[in-house]
Amino acid sequence: MSDLHQSSDAHAHDHPHDHPHDHPHASDAPGLPEESLVLERALRELLIEKGVFGADELRAAVEAMEARGEVLGARVVARAWTDPAYEALLLSRPMEAIAVFGLSMGVNELCVVQNTRSVHNIVVCTLCSCYPRMILGIPPAWYKSRAYRARTVREPRAVLAEFGLDLPHSVEVRVHDSTADLRYLVLPKRPEGTDDWSEEALVPLVSRDSLIGVAEARRPGAEDGL
Secondary structure (H helix, E strand, O other), X not given: OOOOOXXXXXXXXXXXXXXXXXXXXXXXXXXXXXXXXXXXXXXXXXXXXXXXXXXXXXXXXXXXXXXXXXXXXXXXXXXXXXXXXXXXXXXXXXXXXXXXXXXXXXXXXXXXXXOOOOEEEEEEOOOOOOOOHHHHOOOOHHHHOHHHHHHHHHOHHHHHHHOXXXXXXXXXXXXXXXXXXEEEEEEOOOOOOOOXXXXXXXXXXXXXXXXXXXXXXXXXXXXXXX
């Protein structure tokens, strides 16, 4: 992501930058530091040796996490678009709502923020890469980059423009900073022209980027080329 654009647009920010994280600052360098890899291997081998879990169990857990993707979040959104009662549950008690699909955030809390005609939400983690992995899978590389983490809270409109989303100034942009304990998920606006669409048909319109807030949901027909 380039740093070519500067903006002084005001934005809403849910909490101050000094919120507690249980992780060190994320790095832009690929991979993990060598000492972290050594520590991870030693801890993993010790836990397997002590019988806390087996190698096959660990492998299955890793494969399950890697198999997760935005389709899980897309199904949640499509249900909310077609079921007002579920939408209300998702916004007020999101943990209960995602449990309908067999999803759990584990020890983390989840907050769902809704895009409207007058408000657009975008999610970031300024200090590391906190992300709703149980719903969206592995975060994209740009989400963890220093440029995105630093610039989104300072100039969200410029960042959105670089993703191809130019919002009118009448739309308020709200930035939500994830923490070690709290994850955010954006409920994007339902695309126009889909009033008679089924829940199943709506799922492909929900992209990962729209669930983070750097894009809107796909327009009807746009999903065919992806």
